[in-house]
Amino acid sequence: MRALILAGGKGTRLRPLTVYTPKPIVPLGNRPFLLTQIETLKRAGITNIVMSLSYQPDKIEQVLDDGLEYGVRLQYLNEPNPMGTAGAYRFASDFLRDATVIFNGDILTDIDLAAVIDFHRRKKSLATIVLTRVENPAAYGLVETAADGKVVRFLEKPTPEDLAELNLNTINAGIYILEPSVVEMIPPGENYSFEYGLFPDLLRQEKSFYAFIADDSYWLDIGTPDRYLQAHKDLLEGKIRNLHFDAPRGDFEAAHTAEIDRVSFIADGCIIKPSARVINSFLGANVYVEEKAVIENSVVWAHTRINHGAVVTNSIVGRGCHIGRFVTVGDNSILGDKTTLTDYTQV
Numbered sequence: 455m456r457a458l459i460l461a462g463g464k465g466t467r468l469r470p471l472t473v474y475t476p477k478p479i480v481p482l483g484n485r486p487f488l489l490t491q492i493e494t495l496k497r498a499g500i501t502n503i504v505m506s507l508s509y510q511p512d513k514i515e516q517v518l519d520d521g522l523e524y525g526v527r528l529q530y531l532n533e534p535n536p537m538g539t540a541g542a543y544r545f546a547s548d549f550l551r552d553a554t555v556i557f558n559g560d561i562l563t564d565i566d567l568a569a570v571i572d573f574h575r576r577k578k579s580l581a582t583i584v585l586t587r588v589e590n591p592a593a594y595g596l597v598e599t600a601a602d603g604k605v606v607r608f609l610e611k612p613t614p615e616d617l618a619e620l621n622l623n624t625i626n627a628g629i630y631i632l633e634p635s636v637v638e639m640i641p642p643g644e645n646y647s648f649e650y651g652l653f654p655d656l657l658r659q660e661k662s663f664y665a666f667i668a669d670d671s672y673w674l675d676i677g678t679p680d681r682y683l684q685a686h687k688d689l690l691e692g693k694i695r696n697l698h699f700d701a702p703r704g705d706f707e708a709a710h711t712a713e714i715d716r717v718s719f720i721a722d723g724c725i726i727k728p729s730a731r732v733i734n735s736f737l738g739a740n741v742y743v744e745e746k747a748v749i750e751n752s753v754v755w756a757h758t759r760i761n762h763g764a765v766v767t768n769s770i771v772g773r774g775c776h777i778g779r780f781v782t783v784g785d786n787s788i789l790g791d792k793t794t795l796t797d798y799t800q801v
């Protein structure tokens with residue numbers, strides 16, 4: 455079995471972080487995000503992976519290369535124009551002769567994929583979709599199932615009226631297994647989506663379309679700043695059990711009087727000066743934290759400098775930023791790469 459990772463979206467909701475770093479390779483725990491998906495696929499014995507790209511494909515290819523370093527074989531397919539999720543699958547179909555596992559490229563999960571593959575085979579399903587439960591399904595695809603696991607309704611981005619009427623919390627987790635004949639149901643050469651096109655088509659034509667509810671797995675779509683921060687929070691709290699991340703402490707220098715809490719992640723080459731404080735946060739490689747600066751509940755990407763007395767809380771600071779002396783970067787700020795903030799600025 456092969457896998458297809460849909461990683462061609464522009465990542466607009468994660469701007470400005472995605473201006474220079476496409477969403478599939480934003481750092482998570484100091485590693486390119488897609489390595490989490492590669493690990494999940496590999497654990498289920500899937501090592502041939504096709505990456506469907508469109509936005510900044512060269513950067514993704516440069517970072518992940520041929521995949522050998524991670525024990526998989528990656529092939530890259532660039533769409534000249536975004537073809538939509540199903541269109542991208544059809545576009546990749548020459549590479550995918552058998553049943554294929556498809557992942558949305560922005561979901562963080564430690565799911566046991568082998569169990570989903572087993573379910574797909576037992577049900578003799580044409581299409582299997584993984585579901586997860588969320589408190590507010592409005593931003594997702596709402597899925598209703600029958601007692602035997604058959605999908606009976608699929609509503610992408612349900613309206614408040616839909617939500618009130620259906621009162622469900624099961625949503626499309628962005629993981630599918632499709633048999634190759636599904637490709638024929640997708641019109642060639644046009645933008646077509648699974649969510650608005652193919653899934654409703656499968657239901658209308660009463661095809662064998664089953665849902666696997668992944669109640670025991672960690673699941674999060676990292677595609678908004680809030681959720682990207684949430685992913686780091688969950689990582690620090692140890693909620694993501696079946697994925698491996700780098701050790702929380704790299705090779706860095708810290709003054710004796712610097713305060714670094716037990717959970718914070720500090721990558722190689724960081725320098726933390728006297729009386730600085732790092733609490734519940736992630737520092738990428740070579741971050742420089744000057745005297746008395748405070749970083750709390752935040753993610754700071756590599757090569758950023760936080761100067762004397764600056765305070766960063768509940769925020770994401772991009773790569774190569776320069777945060778001046780006594781600057782305050784307040785709740786939920788997102789600073790793009792190379793941002794420079796003059797001394798005493800308040801954001």
Ligand code: GDD
Nearest residue numbers: 460461462463506536537538542558559560594595626675
């Ligand atoms: N190759 C390619 N081409 N990839 C695409 C395209 C395209 O034209 N459009 C989107 N993608 C990729 C994105 O890069 C992303 O990884 C994935 O498809 C899903 O797109 P999002 O833009 O993140 O969609 P969403 O989060 O609003 O909704 C989707 O995911 C939810 C779960 O996170 C839907 O599948 C929902 O039904 C689902 O609940």
Ligand code: MG
Nearest residue numbers: 558560675677
């Ligand atoms: Mg998404």
